[in-house]
Amino acid sequence: MADEQMVRLLSENGFAGVQYDRFEEEVARYGISVLRGWLYSGYVFKLVASRGFDLKPHELELEELVRDSDLREELAMMTVARALPVFRQRALVEAGWRAERGASIATYFMGACAYEFPNEYRRHRVQQKRWNLGRAAEGVTTEDRLSIRGVAEEAVGNLRVLEDLKGIEDARTRAAVALTIDGYSQEEIQQLLDAKSIRAIEGLLYRWRTKEKQRDEGRSDG
């Protein structure tokens, strides 16, 4: 398996040097992109909750993540920055990652990111709280700030997505729909949601469309 071959090659230089730099660069690019997608769709909260870190995001927080691409970028970058050294040490130097256990090296890295995300998100919340206190002194509420920024960022389409998504109970389907509307390909969505195949994603979307159609027909019949 190529992942194993890569790790063996990198270990020859003690996970350092030009080749490791190149590898880590690509791991970081991958990680940032995946996290941005997870943040946009809100899937990251479901993922970390399943690992015991329930961050209980407020609806306004989810809305902000849909609207604010800078925030998604910042959280993704800082989470990956936290995860890179941990991943190098635990997965590579200490040989915590093993091909025979089934997870690919890309998936394992995203596991490290999911583990680090709650810390980064808590840091963001503390900063946001301090900021909001300052704004409260000016009489500006969170809702005001969100609506001002929303208009500026042409978020109308994104908000509609959010409205549509509210009706979808299953987190994976909700994420798949959000990511589809945001222009991710099915191959990317498969990767983002760690689905077995593209067909699995097609299946999710097909079942959602069918359900929506039936609901619409039900409405027009009634």
Next chain:
Amino acid sequence: MVDETDDFDALLESTSLGGAGARKLRSRTPVDRARAVRTIAHLRNRIVHDPAHAAAAAQELVELLESLGREAPPGPPPASDPGLVGDPTKATSFRQLVGAMEELRLERGLTYKRLSQRSSLSMTTWSDVLHGKRAPSLAVVDAFVRACGGGENDLKVWRESWYRVWVAEVLADLPGQEQRAQLAAALTGLMEHAPELAMTVGHLLRLYFVRSWSGS
């Protein structure tokens, strides 16, 4: 070398990072962004594991984050309006004035080191003043407002607040309320037209009515 690089890239593309979806996802993030993240990771690591160089690494990290526009929370108040947080106009003592300074410092996310870099004053001076160990002089308040990004209007507001507090502190132990009020009005008036003379008079008064603000 070219062959080696090509071989490495070919191997990389055959790993789980090279699948169709993963490749597309990677291409959504520019290489320089990934490099910045790696630098952030290395600096964070140095801060935690290399105490001897932690301060330099922290400084480098702050500068990198600033260059990425990441230090301040989204949409900070305009730089020329520090009075929004840490209002000095309500201070009636140096202790309260320092409280307003500390609020503004925290709101701006400025460390003592950063304050020191943005002024000609040492970290110790900033630490002493902001911990209440010594009263802020007018020069310190000026330097503070400028380090926080304040403009001329902000300087005026903070200076006036400092004058007012200073006069109150200087005259605090003067016997006789009426006499104190008259002197306060005279000193404040003098401050507006001849601040240096007013301060000399204040110092002379203080020699007779010594009162340490920090001990009050």
